[in-house]
Amino acid sequence: MYELPEIVTLAGQIGDELTGAKITSCERGNSPHKWVWYSYEPDQYERICVGRTIGTAEAQGNRVACRVEPGYTLQMGDMGGKMLLHADSSTLPKKRHFMLGFEDGRFFTITVAGWGGIWLLADGEPVPYYGLRPRVPVIGDEFTYERFKELLDADAARGKRSVKAFLASESPLDGIGNGYVQDICFNAGLHPKRDLTGLTGRERQRFYNAIRKTLAEAIRTGGRDTEFDLYGQRGGYIARMDKRANGQPCPECGTSIEKISYLGGSCYFCPTCQPLTPG
Structure with missing residues (x-):
């Protein structure tokens, strides 16, 4: 996708x-x-x-x-x-x-x-589905850390919501799906099932930085190598966490990468770098 x-x-x-x-x-x-x-x-x-x-x-x-x-x-x-x-x-x-x-x-x-x-x-005709819930662009000046914290707080107020849900399930962020959720979570050191309300200030900052860094690198390299551009060429971004990583050593610590099914898709993560319950 x-x-x-x-x-x-x-x-x-x-x-x-x-x-x-x-x-x-x-x-x-x-x-x-x-x-x-x-x-x-x-x-x-x-x-x-x-x-x-x-x-x-x-x-x-x-x-x-x-x-x-x-x-x-x-x-x-x-x-x-x-x-x-x-x-x-x-x-x-x-x-x-x-x-x-x-x-x-x-x-x-x-x-x-x-x-x-x-x-x-x-001109003037409404864009289908976009009015259902306002979404925030994540590559513009509007997406500051302060704005990100506001979005986290608003999302958490809806009830128990996980990191993955915030990114890809009725997300307030525009343009992120399951393809980049894995690397964002890994780069932030967050388990995809982590409860938003339990994130510390330091974890919030890592989360924000991971979104900006992961997407910037993917844009710089033309998107994922599993997708194609206008000329039929594959993108240059190789995901760190996708089906190819399942069972392989974590690139940071060497622990075997695990797979779970969650919120309508597969999630790949390192149980050591991304613990569900932080120590």
Whole structure:
């Protein structure tokens, strides 16, 4: 699944490659998928997009927001799969869930794996699902340590909440999912099941630093090596804690890495560096 670092990479590449490109064709997919969400009927996508021009693109959490000028924005994300740029039609995927063709002969495609959204929104139209609970960007100036402490306190007030829940289950933070939870927890020295209300001041500071450091490194290297960029290249970020680490020695202390299932996904952690009950 795409998370913030992959989305930042894709948004930058889309902006560099496609800003100013005139759309000559639009296909709202050729392979029906009940877990791909759209905002209009297929003919409306074509009618709106053809003749318009790609504007700027930016990362918004786990979605790319790409302007379709004038008057519209494509919101693409909440998904696994691939967003790809093609030099011509020879490399187009046989099954796809969205495609734009451009005046210069290039194509942009989206193929969703699992689920995802490809919403075309008129200016002023609400973004699907984003209004359910406000979320805070974690790569901007707004995400200070003081703001982080406020978010922790507000989240803990909802009842017993764990570190992983804060990061990835109805999280107040934008763009983090299970893919980066593991490394954030490991870098912070926190068990994914640790209760937020029991964190000390020093642990809170480590938690905040780990979020900033982990995501910054992943963005710098183009996202995880299990995901693909606009050109079909894998990212350069190799997770310290994922399924490849299970049963291997901890890179810090040598203890065998363990796996648990928790909150709808697998968690990998070091029982020594990340004790559930601190000594």
